[in-house]
Amino acid sequence: MKILIDLFITFAKMGAVTFGGGYAMLPILQREIVENKKWGTEEELADYYAIGQCTPGVIAVNVATFIGRKTAGNLGGIVATLGVVFPSVVIITLLAGVIEYYSSLEWVKHAFAGIRVCVCVLIFNAVIKLFSKAIIDRKTLAIYLIVLACSVFLNVSPVVFVIAAGLAGIILKVRTK
Amino acid sequence: MIYLKLFWEFFNTGLFAVGGGMATLPFLYDIADRTGWFTHHQLADMIAVSESTPGPIGINMATYSGYLTSGLSGSVVATLGLITPSIIVILLIAAFLTAFHDNKYVNGAFYGLRPASCAMITAAGLVVSKVTFFAGDFPSGFSVKSVALAAVLLVFTHLIRRTEKFHPVIWIAFSAVVGILFKY
Numbered sequence: 132m133k134i135l136i137d138l139f140i141t142f143a144k145m146g147a148v149t150f151g152g153g154y155a156m157l158p159i160l161q162r163e164i165v166e167n168k169k170w171g172t173e174e175e176l177a178d179y180y181a182i183g184q185c186t187p188g189v190i191a192v193n194v195a196t197f198i199g200r201k202t203a204g205n206l207g208g209i210v211a212t213l214g215v216v217f218p219s220v221v222i223i224t225l226l227a228g229v230i231e232y233y234s235s236l237e238w239v240k241h242a243f244a245g246i247r248v249c250v251c252v253l254i255f256n257a258v259i260k261l262f263s264k265a266i267i268d269r270k271t272l273a274i275y276l277i278v279l280a281c282s283v284f285l286n287v288s289p290v291v292f293v294i295a296a297g298l299a300g301i302i303l304k305v306r307t308k
Numbered sequence: 309m310i311y312l313k314l315f316w317e318f319f320n321t322g323l324f325a326v327g328g329g330m331a332t333l334p335f336l337y338d339i340a341d342r343t344g345w346f347t348h349h350q351l352a353d354m355i356a357v358s359e360s361t362p363g364p365i366g367i368n369m370a371t372y373s374g375y376l377t378s379g380l381s382g383s384v385v386a387t388l389g390l391i392t393p394s395i396i397v398i399l400l401i402a403a404f405l406t407a408f409h410d411n412k413y414v415n416g417a418f419y420g421l422r423p424a425s426c427a428m429i430t431a432a433g434l435v436v437s438k439v440t441f442f443a444g445d446f447p448s449g450f451s452v453k454s455v456a457l458a459a460v461l462l463v464f465t466h467l468i469r470r471t472e473k474f475h476p477v478i479w480i481a482f483s484a485v486v487g488i489l490f491k492y
Contacts, residue, residue: 146363156364182401188322188394189332189366196398208399216387219363223371224383226357231376234353238488245487246356247349247440248454249479252461253359254433257330258426265422275423282334282431286341289334292424293324300420301413 134203135210141168142195142214147222149191156191170202191215270303310378311385317343318370318389323397325366326421332366332390334428336373337435345377352436360477366390457486 145163149156157180164170171179176194183193192212199211233239266272278292321335333355340346346354351373358368367387374386441458442449461479464471486492 149362149364182398186394186397186401187324187326188391188397189364191364192367192391192394193398196395197402200399200402205399208402209395212391212395216363216367216391219361219367220371220383220387222361222363223357223368224375224380226361227372227375227383230353230357241487241490241492242484243353243356243487244440244454244492245457245483245485245490246480247352247436248457248487248492249461249476249483250352250355250359251433251437251440252458252465252479253355253476254330254333254429254436255462256465258430258433261330261422261426261429265426271419271423274420275427278424278427279430282428283434289338289428290320290324292428293326293421296420296424297417298420300418301416304416304419305412 135207137168138199138202138207138211139214139217142199142211143217146191146215147218156194160194164198170198175201274299311381313343314374314377314382314385315389318374318386319392321370322366322390323393326418326425330365330429331425332369333432336369337432339373346373348435348439350376352439355436356480360480451492453490453492457483457492 141163145156145159149159157176160176161173165173165176175197179194179197180190182197183190186193192215195211195215196208200208203210234243262275266275274296278296281287281292282289317339321332321339325331325335336351336354337348340348340351354369354372354376357372358365361368367390370386370390371383374383376382377386441451441454461483464474465479466472
């Protein structure tokens, strides 16, 4: 029981101080998990990140599940994950209430119109970063262009693209070897 | 049975969004179009809030959209929906860790998934851009002011070395101030 409480509190603390998602969390994980708590090694963290990147869901959640499971079994995995999302739920819920309340004010509308421009730039920057890692040859470029065209012009669920692209990747990669 | 529907929609998102927080974006647009729980405008605001608050972005977006849909309990249900598939998948993988890592079929699938995920985020970005640069009215609502701000931000985040690595929250605050001063 003590270890579960410890897991929850440690991961909640990390969830509360990390801005900007999974990658921003890595240095904090290295300090807390590897150096302070000794729940894992640097190599294990690197493995968890690699797997977290290519499994569904949010990377920080995946890493929390891994370390929690290793420390205190399946229940530990669940408790660590709940810990890492707990601060987000509290903070966003408080903010959402405030934003909805003020959003009718004229100057708040202007502020969000400006912020929306910034959001476009942030998404664009995220795409550039991802593009350089994901599009590595002609075949991946073809997948990118086909999925982009289909998402813009057709009204199809993203689930269809995920399944089709996964299958295409297996066929292209495994057959050419 | 809004809670069941919320849980199901975010469970789906959590199961199929591969590659981190922004990968949830195309799924959120899909949810917005099908359910009408929130608008494209609200989604754009949501991204800004998520980027400027602590915690994983995917979780923040689920919490915020859950809140917009049905208040506090909605945010809890949506977040639980999003993380449930991750927990199940990771607990399974942890049992077969090394086998998963070097499997050629798994590697092949991700060879195809990565560009697809990137393309879907690009498409989501285009939707936000349309709302932003054309003030909801395409093509007559074209906003020169918005394009000017975007150009300034691009210069700061790509060309000027000293400001390139600044945290997104700084650019969000900067854009909010510009928006208020110049009445966007």
